[in-house]
Amino acid sequence: MADSGTPEAGCPLIGRDRDLRLLRERLRLGSGGGALLLSGEAGVGKSAVLDALAAAAPADGARVLRASGVEFEAHCGYSVLNQLFFPHLAALERLDTPLRAALRVALGFDTGPAPEHLLVSNAVLRLLQAVADGRPLLLLVDDLHWVDPASTAVFGSVARRAPGLDIAFLAAARPGELGPRDADALPAHDLPPLAEEAAGRLLGSRFPDLSRSAHRRVLAEAGGNPLALLELPTALPPDPVDCPAVPPVPVTPIAVSSLGNRLERLFGARVAGLPAPSRRLLLLAALEGTGDLGVLRAAARRAAEELGTGSGPGQSPAHGPEHGPGDGQDPEHGQDPEHRRDDLAPLEQERLVHVEEGGRRLAFRHPLIRSAVVGQAPSSARRAAHAALAAALAGRPERRAWHLGEATLEPDEEVAALLAHAAGLSLRRGDASGAMRTLVRSAELTPDGPQRGRRLAEAAYLGAESTGALTSARRLLDHARQAAPVGDGSLHSATAAALLLLNGDGDVPAAHRLLTSAIESAAAAHGHRAEDKALVDALHVLAVLCFFGADEALWQSYYRAVERLTPGPPAFLAVLGRTFSDPARTGAAAHGPLDALTLALAAAPAGEADPVLTTRVGTGALYLDRLGEVRTPAWQVVRAGREGGPARRYISALIHLCLDDYLTGAWDEALDLAREGLGACREHGYDAFAWYFQYIEAIVLGARGHTAESLATAGTVIDWATRHRAPCAAHYAHHAAAVAALGDGDHALAHRHAVAVSPAGTLASHAPHALWVAAHLVEAAVRGDRREEAAAHVRAMRENGIAAVSSRHALLVEASAALCTEDDEEALRLFALALDTPGAERWRFDHARVQLAQGERLRRTGASAGARAPLRAALASFEALGATPWADRARAELRAADRPAGQLSI
Numbered sequence: 093m094a095d096s097g098t099p100e101a102g103c104p105l106i107g108r109d110r111d112l113r114l115l116r117e118r119l120r121l122g123s124g125g126g127a128l129l130l131s132g133e134a135g136v137g138k139s140a141v142l143d144a145l146a147a148a149a150p151a152d153g154a155r156v157l158r159a160s161g162v163e164f165e166a167h168c169g170y171s172v173l174n175q176l177f178f179p180h181l182a183a184l185e186r187l188d189t190p191l192r193a194a195l196r197v198a199l200g201f202d203t204g205p206a207p208e209h210l211l212v213s214n215a216v217l218r219l220l221q222a223v224a225d226g227r228p229l230l231l232l233v234d235d236l237h238w239v240d241p242a243s244t245a246v247f248g249s250v251a252r253r254a255p256g257l258d259i260a261f262l263a264a265a266r267p268g269e270l271g272p273r274d275a276d277a278l279p280a281h282d283l284p285p286l287a288e289e290a291a292g293r294l295l296g297s298r299f300p301d302l303s304r305s306a307h308r309r310v311l312a313e314a315g316g317n318p319l320a321l322l323e324l325p326t327a328l329p330p331d332p333v334d335c336p337a338v339p340p341v342p343v344t345p346i347a348v349s350s351l352g353n354r355l356e357r358l359f360g361a362r363v364a365g366l367p368a369p370s371r372r373l374l375l376l377a378a379l380e381g382t383g384d385l386g387v388l389r390a391a392a393r394r395a396a397e398e399l400g401t402g403s404g405p406g407q408s409p410a411h412g413p414e415h416g417p418g419d420g421q422d423p424e425h426g427q428d429p430e431h432r433r434d435d436l437a438p439l440e441q442e443r444l445v446h447v448e449e450g451g452r453r454l455a456f457r458h459p460l461i462r463s464a465v466v467g468q469a470p471s472s473a474r475r476a477a478h479a480a481l482a483a484a485l486a487g488r489p490e491r492r493a494w495h496l497g498e499a500t501l502e503p504d505e506e507v508a509a510l511l512a513h514a515a516g517l518s519l520r521r522g523d524a525s526g527a528m529r530t531l532v533r534s535a536e537l538t539p540d541g542p543q544r545g546r547r548l549a550e551a552a553y554l555g556a557e558s559t560g561a562l563t564s565a566r567r568l569l570d571h572a573r574q575a576a577p578v579g580d581g582s583l584h585s586a587t588a589a590a591l592l593l594l595n596g597d598g599d600v601p602a603a604h605r606l607l608t609s610a611i612e613s614a615a616a617a618h619g620h621r622a623e624d625k626a627l628v629d630a631l632h633v634l635a636v637l638c639f640f641g642a643d644e645a646l647w648q649s650y651y652r653a654v655e656r657l658t659p660g661p662p663a664f665l666a667v668l669g670r671t672f673s674d675p676a677r678t679g680a681a682a683h684g685p686l687d688a689l690t691l692a693l694a695a696a697p698a699g700e701a702d703p704v705l706t707t708r709v710g711t712g713a714l715y716l717d718r719l720g721e722v723r724t725p726a727w728q729v730v731r732a733g734r735e736g737g738p739a740r741r742y743i744s745a746l747i748h749l750c751l752d753d754y755l756t757g758a759w760d761e762a763l764d765l766a767r768e769g770l771g772a773c774r775e776h777g778y779d780a781f782a783w784y785f786q787y788i789e790a791i792v793l794g795a796r797g798h799t800a801e802s803l804a805t806a807g808t809v810i811d812w813a814t815r816h817r818a819p820c821a822a823h824y825a826h827h828a829a830a831v832a833a834l835g836d837g838d839h840a841l842a843h844r845h846a847v848a849v850s851p852a853g854t855l856a857s858h859a860p861h862a863l864w865v866a867a868h869l870v871e872a873a874v875r876g877d878r879r880e881e882a883a884a885h886v887r888a889m890r891e892n893g894i895a896a897v898s899s900r901h902a903l904l905v906e907a908s909a910a911l912c913t914e915d916d917e918e919a920l921r922l923f924a925l926a927l928d929t930p931g932a933e934r935w936r937f938d939h940a941r942v943q944l945a946q947g948e949r950l951r952r953t954g955a956s957a958g959a960r961a962p963l964r965a966a967l968a969s970f971e972a973l974g975a976t977p978w979a980d981r982a983r984a985e986l987r988a989a990d991r992p993a994g995q996l997s998i
Contacts (some may be wrong), residue, residue, distance in 0.1 A: 107290025285316025796830025
């Protein structure tokens with residue numbers, strides 16, 4: 093039995109038969125697959141259990157892949173994925189081109205467009221299947237709590253999709269070390285301490301000559317922890333029977349010191365007794381993370397050279413020579429390095445490390461050893477080790493930059509610039525969270541001034557726009573403003589500030605002024621270049637602000653900026669300028685440009701559509717009633733968001749799905765997604781987008797007859813909109829309230845809410861939701877004896893040509909005209925024309941309302957027999973939707989239609 097509790101070849105794992113059996117059953121290796129989290133305290137034997145499962149898997153015909161998190165590598169995005177797949181790079185060639193390209197970029201082997209999380213996850217799943225080559229696959233990840241966040245997100249996706257793919261995924265972590273999202277993502281198996289009998293057998297097998305009293309003491313102190321059972325005996329004093337002159341040294345009670353800390357100190361004592369070169373190599377290995385012996389040897393030579401030349405950690409490592417392996421004398425031993433003593437041997441003799449993969453990789457026997465090594469090293473020694481590793485990693489810019497950052501105490505622009513470059517590499521690999529962290533470290537090492545402010549602002553922008561870390565973004569933006577004067581022209585700073593204002597206590601006009609000013613300043617300084625990503629991103633956020641403000645004056649700055657882009661604006665910005673601003677007047681003309689965008693989404697392989705394009709196209713498609721065309725990629729974005737993908741896109745995709753669900757009658761799903769969206773807004777701090785989901789709740793509840801709850805929710809949205817000067821949000825709430833009031837038969841209230849969006853007789857300029865409220869305004873006016881207003885509003889609908897916007901609006905324009913006319917024959921013609929609109933039945937609630945109105949008119953003209961078919965169809969739809977007030981009206985009309993003529997008077 094090895095000292096860590098890992099079973100040696102042919103040696104069973106003591107006391108873990110039940111745990112191994114349960115794990116095999118729950119992982120279903122070879123029977124479809126499954127995923128589990130193995131949870132247990134430090135030293136309880138998680139790694140040994142993983143070893144045992146890995147050793148047994150080949151006998152079941154399974155392939156095994158294994159990786160582990162490293163505390164000091166957790167800042168390097170996708171580092172554990174790189175560790176996992178580096179031995180299997182040849183299998184990458186078996187992937188489809190988009191997946192292969194995405195994964196090569198994510199792993200840092202290629203450059204290219206930043207791959208999205210879901211695309212990387214899909215590529216990893218395909219690569220796992222390729223490596224498995226038709227066999228079951230066991231994927232083991234040790235120390236999940238130290239896996240970098242980008243890899244963790246991918247493993248979460250793999251774990252959720254493993255069942256059915258014959259992939260068994262098992263990750264090990266200490267309890268309490270994972271965040272709530274990761275801890276709850278997998279079913280857990282808690283690995284308990286060994287039972288007393290098994291603990292005794294393990295201790296006896298490793299230390300057969302231990303005295304009975306010492307045996308009892310170790311068992312009592314270890315508490316069934318296998319690592320403690322195998323390490324505590326080495327700390328016992330000599331047996332006083334054999335050496336009576338040596339006083340006994342008491343073992344520190346667990347009540348005074350935690351077992352983990354105790355074990356760490358034991359390892360620290362063993363490390364302290366090593367020769368200096370071995371200690372240096374061990375510290376380098378603890379900080380390097382991957383165990384690459386080539387890198388470690390080169391760094392050790394560099395560290396020895398620095399000691400020999402007298403230059404220490406005080407020298408900024410960025411300015412030192414860029415050599416790796418030295419070719420001079422070893423100052424530690426005074427002889428050529430090729431002939432010096434092997435510094436690795438003492439580490440293996442003390443059973444602190446072992447060498448894997450044919451002598452290429454050094455691995456610690458337990459993570460506590462790594463922690464002990466780093467914990468007892470002076471800060472100067474750690475900085476010197478980081479500097480040596482940076483020199484040895486000259487060809488790996490991200491890792492080199494991070495080591496330089498850890499080696500540097502004082503602000504140093506050269507090191508800061510290298511970290512900023514590394515952040516750009518992380519972003520290009522699709523790791524926005526990693527890029528944000530690296531930019532923060534870059535800013536910390538940047539001398540005071542505008543450059544420091546710009547780096548903090550860019551990190552804040554990533555937090556606000558990509559990662560969902562709004563709390564951190566606010567703090568970073570405050571620091572950015574302190575570091576650089578306001579108005580330094582940073583678009584990232586202004587865009588982040590605008591988003592934070594919108595999601596905080598600010599208002600829309602203030603955020604709009606801030607961002608417009610920054611866009612104009614940046615364009616004046618750098619030109620109106622359409623390839624300027626920061627400018628394009630800022631214009632997209634500006635469009636959102638203009639939409640919230642529902643004011644033509646706000647939109648003018650957007651129109652001007654987009655018009656000046658050279659050689660021309662991106663298609664989605666041009667579409668937004670027509671469909672998101674004033675769709676009643678300009679929306680219909682955008683169908684052609686929108687076609688090109690939806691075709692680009694459709695051309696992507698299944699599951700691989702660009703999430704950024706998906707959400708932007710969805711925004712452009714909203715008021716053209718074409719959200720159904722982006723449902724598949726929108727669900728892709730939602731699934732990515734559930735797995736930790738960018739929060740803003742996740743929330744946007746949920747909004748689009750909710751709105752399409754409402755329009756097409758999938759109301760139960762709309763409510764489910766609205767609840768999910770509200771939870772995401774609360775979790776990530778996106779308060780400015782919560783009203784969309786409250787609107788969905790209010791309008792569905794109102795249509796289903798829960799009038800009081802609907803009006804209360806609408807009132808909450810109106811209050812928020814008033815405080816933040818966001819009239820568009822209020823328009824949505826008024827729409828929901830109008831639907832609730834119509835269902836309740838309160839036509840005066842419905843009319844008040846409808847005209848709050850747009851006065852009768854006109855479609856308010858740059859108030860997009862005036863489109864959605866128009867037919868409700870007409871119905872409320874007709875039923876409230878305001879026929880002239882209703883007729884004026886129908887004229888405005890026709891004059892603006894909104895029937896060309898979508899089949900839904902074509903349906904509603906003709907139905908609204910039918911409601912207004914007192915000529916029964918003309919009304920029935922218009923109702924028939926409305927219901928004959930191609931695709932009208934897709935809009936289930938609106939279609940049923942028109943059928944109800946048609947049936948009502950037919951019955952009132954005495955055509956009761958003809959009224960029954962549309963009334964029955966309307967009733968069936970209302971019942972399916974749960975639209976109780978409307979179903980009640982349809983039933984009443986049917987009862988009246990079934991009575992003899994003249995029996996019922998309405």
